[in-house]
Amino acid sequence: MESYRDQMQEEGQVVEVRGGLALVEAVQSEACASCGARDACHALGGDRQRVVRALNPVGAAVGDRVLMTMPRRAVLGASFLVYMVPVLALLVGAVVGQRLGPAWGLSPTGGAVLLGLAALAAAWLALRIVSRNLGRRESFQVKIVRVVQKGEVDAVDQHSAGL
Secondary structure: OOOHHHEEEEEEEEEEEEOOEEEEEEEOOHHHHOOOOHHHHHHOOOOOEEEEEEEOOOOOOOOOEEEEEEEHHHHHHHHHHHHHHHHHHHHHHHHHHHHHHHHHOOOHHHHHHHHHHHHHHHHHHHHHHHHHHHHOOHHHOEEEEEEEEOOOOOHHHHHHOOO
């Protein structure tokens, strides 16, 4: 079992509960500030607020402020997959396409563009399949480990949460 310091931590507020899962609205924290990909996340539409699906073994309820964790190695591995695999596929595809383009009746540049984009598309499709499989593993899922502050849910919130 990994130690607590091998976990990335973030706080958020539970906005919905579905069985053993909770949807938690989280605001980027100190963990994001030290991440090397923080600028890329923001450039790709990563907002300061986001909703995270988390395992809910502690039974947190709508309105509760919770502490979530995820293994640091899982975050780093997922970041590598998301950011580096497409770039590497594009580069390898472009280099191979540049060399094979003339054999296909294309200019070296045309072959590089064509095969680079094809490799990028193939990497994107492969990542979608891999991410679905990894998302099912508990070691790659965000987990609520503690209720930091019990929330106060009024009747309107209870009705919208299906309670």
